[in-house]
Amino acid sequence: MFSKWNWIFRFSKGHHLGLFILISLIIGIQILIYWHKNKEVEVLPISKEELAWIASQNEIDSLVTCQIVDGNKIYPFNPNFITDFKGYKYGMTLAQIDKLHQFRRQNKYVNSAEEFQNLTGVSNEWMKQYSPYFKFPDWVTQRKNNKFINYDTKFKANSSRIIVKDINVASQEELESVYMIGEKTALKIIAEREKLGGYASMEQLSYIWGISPEAILDLNKKFAIQSNIGLKKIRINDSTTKELAQFPYFNYAIAKNIVTYRSMNGDFRKIDDLTNVKLFPVEKLKIIALYLEF
Known part of the structure; x- marks a missing residue:
């Protein structure tokens, strides 16, 4: 029986030393692992200044989180003009976006966060996140903030003593006195007037x-x-394509078609002849006629 284990006793002293060192290393590593796992973590005391800094940093982080959505800062916006892309980006459903667009196609506007939610049906959580960024026109805001002014009544009361003025010399301030016309719309009216040289109707x-x-x-x-x-005035039979394209009610394609038709059929003799031109805006024919010379 001892002959089977006789090979162990054939090791040299070097082999015995190596085995001893290996076994010692294994036992030592196991002790270190056990000691490290059961070692108590030393907790360093935190000063009042550090606690205050952590609290302020948490507050700053919360404010930043409110202003960031998927890495993009939210800027104030008018909810009446939410596009398909912006609505999808802000988490609105297609049905909610369609309700808003159908309402706008009737040339109607929502004038408060409550009206927006009632129309679209977005959740309270959605409103809590995005309604703080709603920005409505100044005249809407002023009507809400001033409890003593009823704008509808104001305009009706003044209607009986209105002095009619010339639209072609009206100033920006006079145009802004009109119900539901603000600075941007007044400037649009003036800019269009300058392009035409004045309104004819x-x-x-x-x-x-x-x-x-x-x-x-x-x-x-x-x-x-x-x-x-x-x-x-536009000389319809003498103007070039470039000159015709500068008229606000024409574009380059219409101007080109007018010149092409004129070269093939001769001069236009009356306004009705222009109805034969491809793409001509027939619905504005009477207005355009006021700016033409034959």
Whole structure:
């Protein structure tokens, strides 16, 4: 029986020493691992100044979190003009976005966060996150903040003593006195007037994007066409494509079609001849006729 284990006793002293060192290393490593796992973590005391700094840093982090959505800062915006992309980005459903767009296609606006939620049906959590960034026009904000002014009543009360003014010489301040017209819309009216050299019909104001039907009604009460001396007339039979394209109611394609038709069929003799031109805006024919010379 001892002959089977006889090979152990054939090791030299060097082999015995090596085995002893190896076994000692294994035991030592196991002791170190056990000691490290059971060692108590030393907790360093925190001063009052460090606690105050941590609290202030947490507050700063919370403010930054409120202003960041997926890494993008949220800027104040008018919820009436939320696009498909922005609505999807802010977590609105397609049905909620469609409700808003259908409402806007009727030329209607929401004027408060409550109206927006009632219309779209977004959740309270959504409103809590995004409604602080809603920005409505100044006239809406002023109407909410001033409890003593009823703008509808104000405009109706003043309607009986309105002095009608010339739209072609109206100033920005006079235009801003119109119901639902602010600075940007007033500047649009003036810019369009300068392009045309003056308005020939009050109907032209309805072609300017962004003017509500209510504003058009009040404009017609307060203003009229009283002078048209500066109208920029267009010689329809002599003007080049480039010159025709500068007219606000034409674009380059329409101008090119007018010149092409004229070269193939001769001069235009009356306004109705222009209805034969491809892409011509027939719905504005009567207005355009006021700016043409044959």
